[in-house]
Amino acid sequence: MSEHLLEVQNLRTSFVTGGGIVQAVRGVSMYVDRGEFIGIIGESGCGKSVSMLSVLRLLDDNAAVKADRIEFDGIDLQKQTRKSMRKILGRQIGMIFQDPMTSLNPLYTIGNQLTEPLCYHLKISKADARKEALNMLETVGINEPEKRLKQYPHELSGGMRQRAMIAIAMSCRPKLLIADEPTTALDVTIQAQIMELMAELKTKFTTSTILITHDLGVIASVCSRIMVMYGGKIMEQGTAGDIFYRPRHPYTEGLLRSVPGDGSGPKEKLIPIPGSPPDLMNPPAGCPFAARCKKAMKICGLAMPGLVDVAEGHKCACWLLYSRASGNREV
């Protein structure tokens, strides 16, 4: 029994497809503490969403999920049946998806979709659920909540829909909220508002939050801890300060360089990371980033390094950090 709210050890997820087996997540270990706001960052297809969906068992039937341990609030999630899992989903763990245009059912009103989890999980009457729904819409900053309850998703703007989606996910006061790229489909101004709202709700309800994103800007302001994923593995993890100011992994460094940064003028150059992510149908034996890494050594292509502590709470999986590495800078 751990003090962590969610603890995942050595999670491996693969998909059986027509072309072969895709190893989307290859040995991810992580945890979230109560009331913590953490971020998982990585480019598309690195396994960040899949790892979370694996934990919640929301993947399709062609997915095989294995893990040494998946424990949520003292409950072993791997031992849950489909039925008992449903008692946890929506009640203890809420989830927000990327595109609010498609994540709400077009044929039902906001009110209908918002009161659904309340009625099922809290077993309260329709009238009480409606009251709570109004309350919730107000909390997420939707004006005229009475009117919105009767509206359909297509009658709301993107930002509004995502707020409604957050209201649905938070309606039963879950202990954990997983947000899968909640701002990717929104305008930049709306993105900031949504992030602000999520930070606010986290404090208000002391909900732990896992934010999945590929946007470094989004993650910087709100997350206390950040995990950098690549090729189905965690490459580096640490506090926001560690990741942004003291990155140790060449991939993290590359990510930071490829983002328009501090506004050092119009001449500021973005440096892309050349190449493309590894084929997870035949994942490389060594570090998945080796093929694109400027600092790659012979060993990088042969074996995957383990996560090494570089500072208190700051871990990194790179051969450069091993003392015998020739290109090593310190340690």
Place this chain on the structure above:
Amino acid sequence: MSRYIVKRLAAAFISMFFLITITFFLMHAIPGGPFSAGERKNLNPKIVEAIRARYGLDQPVWKQYVNYISKLIQGDMGVSYKKTNYTVNELLATGFPVSGQVGILAIVVALILGIPLGIISALKRGSLADMGAMVIATIGISIPTFVIALLLMYVFCMKWPVLPSYGWGGIKYLILPVFCMSLSPMANVTRLTRSSMLEVSRQEYIKTARSKGLPEGVVIFKHMLKNALLPVITYIGPLVAALMTGSFAIERLFMLPGMGRYFVNAVSDRDYTVIMGMTIFYGAFVMLCTLLVDIAYAFIDPRVRITR
């Protein structure tokens, strides 16, 4: 909503006018006529001339058209040239109840069997149930109804005589024709429901519904099915019109006094008034069913709801 319906009815009226006009002139453009010499060799040309004059067929086509329209406006579709002593209105009034009854039952059977089969095969994709449903669907689509009808007659009327092979009278007489007629639409409904359910099951909002921890039944029937049925409803509109106006093959094989057979016979007989009557009736029916489908759509899907 009512304004929309009025608008649609006006549009239907215009379509109807074109349908009548085009059919009328096309029909007359075909060589020969109901009493042309080729058909009644032994008839004295003078008598033929008299008959043609009696029905107004000796006048120029445009005048016949004007005559027809002016009578039609008064609700008179004329008398049949071949089924003597019957007006077209009478033929429709006796034929439609029979065809309509068989048709509506066939649709009900097709939906009652097709939708659940489609749902099951979508949910258990790749399973034995799915393959079974798809085999039934493929058979239903590919084997012509008259072959099935003959097979069923052989089994249920000859080998194991429990059902009548022809006639009209009670439920017993309905079973075989309705089954034959429902087979192909049932197959189509199954395939449509299946592909539509599969499509919907991949949508984000289904993942949302699951992430809310809703019972599987609610996810399937509330969140998936309602969305999945939209294309099925689109298909049902014209289908209702087609089935309820009768099938020539089925009505011929089972000797049903429906209107399907008049349609085909009228064309080969050049029975002008019956051709026109059937076309008008069928056309109006299709337009009505399409309108009903569009109205139903607006009730189900808020995105197409008319806000005026």
